[in-house]
Amino acid sequence: MSVTEAPAETLLYFAYGSNMSSLRLQHATRAPSAMPVGPASVSGYRLAFHKASIDGSGKADCEHTGDLTDRVFGGLFRVPVADIAALDKAEGASGTKAGYRRTEVVVDTDSGPAKAVTYVATNKQPDLLPYPWYIQHVLVGAREFGLPAEYIVAIQRRATQSDPKPSRPTEELSIYATPLLRREVPGDAQAIHELTMLTFEDVPHSVHTEHFIVDQLRIAGALSVSLVVEVHGKLVGHVAVSPVTISDGSSGWYGLGPISVSPAYQRQGIGTLLMNGAISALRAAKASGCVLLGDPTYYQRFSFLGCPELVLPGVPAAYFQALSLADSRPQGTVSYHKAFDATE
Numbered sequence: 001m002s003v004t005e006a007p008a009e010t011l012l013y014f015a016y017g018s019n020m021s022s023l024r025l026q027h028a029t030r031a032p033s034a035m036p037v038g039p040a041s042v043s044g045y046r047l048a049f050h051k052a053s054i055d056g057s058g059k060a061d062c063e064h065t066g067d068l069t070d071r072v073f074g075g076l077f078r079v080p081v082a083d084i085a086a087l088d089k090a091e092g093a094s095g096t097k098a099g100y101r102r103t104e105v106v107v108d109t110d111s112g113p114a115k116a117v118t119y120v121a122t123n124k125q126p127d128l129l130p131y132p133w134y135i136q137h138v139l140v141g142a143r144e145f146g147l148p149a150e151y152i153v154a155i156q157r158r159a160t161q162s163d164p165k166p167s168r169p170t171e172e173l174s175i176y177a178t179p180l181l182r183r184e185v186p187g188d189a190q191a192i193h194e195l196t197m198l199t200f201e202d203v204p205h206s207v208h209t210e211h212f213i214v215d216q217l218r219i220a221g222a223l224s225v226s227l228v229v230e231v232h233g234k235l236v237g238h239v240a241v242s243p244v245t246i247s248d249g250s251s252g253w254y255g256l257g258p259i260s261v262s263p264a265y266q267r268q269g270i271g272t273l274l275m276n277g278a279i280s281a282l283r284a285a286k287a288s289g290c291v292l293l294g295d296p297t298y299y300q301r302f303s304f305l306g307c308p309e310l311v312l313p314g315v316p317a318a319y320f321q322a323l324s325l326a327d328s329r330p331q332g333t334v335s336y337h338k339a340f341d342a343t344e
């Protein structure tokens with residue numbers, strides 16, 4: 001079913017601020033049954049953070065400009081009509097002190113234009129700034145819907161003000177405490193670069209080019225699998241998988257790595273999440289197998305084994321391991337993608 005064929009008992013809701021984060025929108029006090037449909041955008045509007053909030057900050061607004069070169073991006077949700085009253089309340093769009101007004105807009109989606117409800121600010125204060133945790137919600141949602149990278153970067157660069165209530169950021173972001181494994185989306189590249197660089201900074205066996213390798217794999221379209229883990233909306237883990245070639249001509253083999261978990265988050269199971277996620281993705285893609293270079297005591301947990309019949313020139317055989325995912329037993333010299341030579 002396309003977005004233009006919404007069942008009668010539901011409404012399409014265009015979220016462009018913190019409600020783009022489905023974990024936030026699906027909170028019991030908002031719209032627990034809201035189902036993400038896909039990305040959407042509306043032209044003739046601009047994104048501002050000037051809606052005066054009772055917590056002393058600025059919240060997002062989809063402000064009408066009439067200029068068709070302006071565009072607000074967001075996420076489209078299908079929301080039961082029965083949840084709309086609760087959502088109006090959560091958005092402060094009901095009662096005498098209403099700060100938002102529910103309205104109808106025509107959004108552009110992958111399957112054409114669709115009518116959706118959204119909330120626009122009625123109480124604006126242009127000098128207000130958002131709190132960082134609020135921007136964090138918006139960014140979680142923007143990544144979830146794969147909004148354009150430059151749009152996400154512009155949100156990241158928004159000026160913020162510190163929240164005077166010290167406990168609020170933790171309370172607000174507690175919904176993201178469970179590590180979330182997801183595919184890389186546009187807008188993640190810079191955070192992955194920084195995470196990889198930081199993770200390998202003090203690793204003794206590293207030549208400190210891993211962040212360049214990931215960048216170059218992406219540029220070459222060779223990131224066959226790229227998964228990230230977020231905690232509290234922050235990217236703390238990443239794994240890259242790219243195709244390898246084997247001198248005997250075997251096909252469907254991949255190399256896993258670099259894999260990075262931010263030092264502060266290591267030994268909490270995030271590496272395990274990434275490893276299992278990457279192996280599942282390779283199985284789903286009907287890969288023949290996967291090789292990697294690393295400490296055998298760690299990778300044998302994921303059934304990687306030493307493989308004397310496969311050679312990666314210049315590295316000790318004990319550290320080069322393989323996992324066969326099909327009935328394939330290749331023999332020969334393994335070559336990683338040329339992006340592994342990247343030094344900048």
Ligand SMILES: CC(C)(COP(=O)(O)OP(=O)(O)OC[C@H]1O[C@@H](n2cnc3c(N)ncnc32)[C@H](O)[C@@H]1OP(=O)(O)O)[C@@H](O)C(=O)NCCC(=O)NCCS
Nearest residue numbers: 257258259260261266267268269270271272294295297298
């Ligand atoms: C290797 C790495 C991805 C593991 O991530 P993690 O989130 O810490 O791993 P998990 O929490 O799932 O597993 C932790 C367990 O693995 C062990 N472990 C972690 N790294 C290990 C290593 N290099 N060698 C042996 N064991 C290791 C830990 O001792 C811990 O053991 P325990 O469960 O008995 O306490 C992470 O430590 C990392 O980013 N390291 C720096 C970068 C790196 O070396 N990457 C691998 C080469 S590309």
